[in-house]
Ligand code: TXA
């Protein structure tokens with residue numbers, strides 16, 4: 600990873616007034632990283648439609664793997680352009696949005712959330728937060744905004760601008776300060792994928808309130824008779840049909856090639872994650888390029904060695920899962 604992208608930035612502290620909100624939205628539209636308040640915790644926000652911007656989130660957080668992220672929207676109408684809502688999802692959205700509820704639904708055909716923010720899944724996690732400042736930024740940004748909690752990986756979620764700045768200062772473009780958050784725990788996550796809504800993460804909306812709306816008990820992820828739906832399990836969903844061979848020097852006959860860095864040669868059926876060797880660019884292309892090569896129908900996708908540093912760790916984590924025997 601290009602260290603300068605994440606470690607040498609001057610992080611601005613923005614007031615949550617009209618000028619600060621406009622600047623935060625402008626930074627996001629330009630691909631920047633902004634910690635902003637929601638009613639649950641501060642989120643580390645980036646343009647969810649830009650793989651490169653989303654890669655910046657993982658770099659700033661030093662997240663070792665690409666978990667799928669929640670995309671935030673200003674209202675139900677814009678959320679419905681990204682995901683397909685069944686009757687349960689619609690009832691839950693109408694009851695609890697704006698608020699601390701995230702719905703995992705099938706991505707719509709017109710979904711603009713990047714592969715990286717969805718970790719290559721065919722589903723998408725959507726949330727309409729209740730915080731007025733978050734709402735104003737989302738409305739001004741005019742696109743889905745990915746935002747995990749604004750803390751470094753392995754640390755406690757940030758519930759104030761000071762916490763976010765302490766963890767991420769120097770790594771992100773700005774912190775929008777609206778004082779401490781109200782809820783303090785993350786949103787409740789419910790998957791509405793097959794008619795039987797499942798609780799993926801307890802959070803700001805109590806389970807009983809959700810069950811009251813859907814008129815039935817929530818399936819708890821991992822309950823007997825229902826396959827668990829943890830991101831780790833879901834990760835295997837984007838494993839390509841082709842086998843994956845890692846740390847390859849060059850493709851063998853019949854293999855597609857996923858390169859990285861300046862290639863001396865060009866091969867048929869090949870894509871390069873980043874010709875300049877930029878790990879952030881590589882991360883943003885990873886899921887899409889694997890899918891594109893897979894559609895060519897090779898027996899094997901051979902992958903060049905990716906350095907195990909910065910975002911390379913997360914890229915290699917995903918590649919090893921894709922290469923695991925199955
Ligand atoms: O309160 C919140 O939800 C905060 C604020 C900032 O909005 N955000 C937050 O985001 O907690 P994050 O990215 O840390 O939470 C993402 C969670 C992960 O546990 C992930 O597994 C789950 O959402 N998730 C996201 N997309 C998913 C998907 N398509 N399928 C299953 N789980 C998904």
Ligand code: MG
Pocket residue numbers: 747748756
């Ligand atoms: Mg978190």
